[in-house]
Amino acid sequence: MRYRNNRLGLAQRQALAEAQENITFVYITSNFDRELDSLFADLCVRIDNGEALSDEDIRKATDKCHTTMKMMLAES
Numbered sequence: 251m252r253y254r255n256n257r258l259g260l261a262q263r264q265a266l267a268e269a270q271e272n273i274t275f276v277y278i279t280s281n282f283d284r285e286l287d288s289l290f291a292d293l294c295v296r297i298d299n300g301e302a303l304s305d306e307d308i309r310k311a312t313d314k315c316h317t318t319m320k321m322m323l324a325e326s
Contacts, residue, residue: 289311289312293311
């Protein structure tokens with residue numbers, strides 16, 4: 251990937267060169283990733299608040315997440 255280095259200052263060119271050497275891949279999250287992250291975060295908050303989650307509680311939360319993801323897919 252090449253940028254127009256002539257428009258960048260010395261510090262920016264050095265930072266760009268270092269980034270090009272050190273960054274091997276970029277992971278771009280999707281709405282599905284964010285929905286799964288939200289599910290996990292919600293369950294963690296409930297556990298951190300001292301709530302004892304049953305298998306049924308976890309199933310309901312995952313079913314809700316799954317339904318939301320299916321609706322997102324249908325909209326696309």
